[in-house]
Amino acid sequence: MDKQELFICACNSVEHQLIMSYFADEEDREVYCSVHLKPERNIFKRIWKAIKYIFGHRSIYGDFDEFIFKQEDADRLQQIADYLKTCKERKPEH
Ligand SMILES: [Zn+2]
Secondary structure, three states: EEEEEEEOOOOOOOOOEEEEEOOOOOOOOOEEEEEEOOOOOOHHHHHHHHHHHHHOOOOOOOOOOOOOOOHHHHHHHHHHHHHHHHOOOOOOOO
């Protein structure tokens, strides 16, 4: 990936990060979004999560957290959206 954009959540917690990566000259316009998951700092909560994991417990909702985009990041988001839109060759529909 030669282009990477880091977004920090509007709540300013560096635990809430998105990194969008893509190749600027790639014909197949694909953008990869890496989500940084908030680590649990409390050792007892981590052990409790580990025990639940070992016994196969899964939240029916999955593991979610939210990310709030900042208004000032709109231009960078637009650049990525424009990159996706300017497809050099249309891929056949599946
Ligand atoms: Zn946040």
